[in-house]
Amino acid sequence: MKPSAEALVASQTSERTLPQTARLLDIMQALRDPQTGCPWDLNQTMETLIPYTIEETYEVADAITRGGREEIKDELGDLLFQVVFYAQLAREQGDFSFDEVAGAIADKLVRRHPHVFGDGQADTPEAVLRQWEQIKQQERANKPDDHSVFSGVPVNLPALMQAQKIQKRCANVGFDWPDAEPVLAKIREEVAEVEDALSQTSVNAEAVEEEVGDLLFAVVNLARHCQVNPETALRKANQKFMRRFRAVEQTAQQQGVGVEALDLNALEVLWQSVKRTEKT
Incomplete structure (x- = not known):
């Protein structure tokens, strides 16, 4: 018999993480205190936070790509703070709280993992993804406003x-x-x-x-x-191009000339040399 979602959560929750979550929420509330809070934090709205949230998301991706554990932890904290900030703003407006946000995603995860928390069957990652999309389709169909297959596709995604x-x-x-x-x-x-x-x-x-x-x-x-994830593939291609061109710059510098002084043919010779060096 599969364990309930509540039993799994109870068995895996570390007691030391909960006080830190409460502490973070208290700090956020203090930053937004109308009398003693931070002027910058008090001046923010959900709309003004959007650019920071996007930036923090990319910084998490960058930290993971480069693989530094401490940096990943730090950037995840910055991203978590964005979620806490939005929840605090919503709480002040009487809309919802951080706990309700956590509860909503917990409910969604249980609902979309019937092979873990219910009687569903999905034995491979591919089967899980198919099941996930089927459940999402049903959720969209149950919404009264938009039954299009594109319902919920964010217009501001990259x-x-x-x-x-x-x-x-x-x-x-x-x-x-x-x-x-x-x-x-x-x-x-x-x-x-x-x-x-x-x-x-x-x-x-x-x-x-x-x-x-x-x-x-x-x-x-x-x-x-x-x-292949196209965003990841292009990001890696960008990094590869910059790495190679930096090597071109360094080679030109060793030859006593800047890349801006070289014509296209000379730059191409250096570029091909860098590529051969990488391959060997």
């Missing part, structure tokens, strides 16, 4: 992540290619359309933008079919 989420939603209702081969064909088609837009006697900037957008959307689709 474009690559949003494209991936859009495509997954369509795949869940059967609107998807069976494998990567037709996606590759679609990419070749989109590249040809970009080339055609650029070859016009009078290049239409909006048309080029549209075709490049279609190409990027198709590439995200390819990444999804290859089980």
Whole structure:
């Protein structure tokens, strides 16, 4: 017999974490005290916090990528503070509390894990994801306002992540290619359309933008079919490019010249040299 969610939580909760959670909530309340609180914290709203939350999320991702435990812990704390801040603002407005936020996500996790807390069956990560999406679809169907497959897709997600989420939603209702081969064909088609837009006697900037957008959307689709996260893949490509170009800069400096003084051919020679060095 599977243990209840409450039993699992009770058995795994460390007593030393609860006082620190309460302490953090008390500190947040003190920062927002109208008489003795911090002027900056008192001046914030949910809207003004959004840029900080996005920044902190990316800093967590960066810390995890670089793998420093202390830095990960520190950045997770910064991100947790954002959640606590939003909950405090909502509490002041009489909307909800931090405890209600925790309760809502606890309920959702139990509901979406019937293979752990109920009679469901999902023996592989892939089966879990399929079940998760099916439950989410049912939850969306139960909402009275929007029954579209795109209901709940955030409009302000990074474009690559949003494209991936859009495509997954369509795949869940059967609107998807069976494998990567037709996606590759679609990419070749989109590249040809970009080339055609650029070859016009009078290049239409909006048309080029549209075709490049279609190409990027198709590439995200390819990444999804290859089980590759496009955001992660592009971030790694960015890091690789910067690492290699830093090496180009260092090589040029060793030769007594700055990269800005070199022409494209000379820079390409250094670039290819760096790539060969990396591979060996």
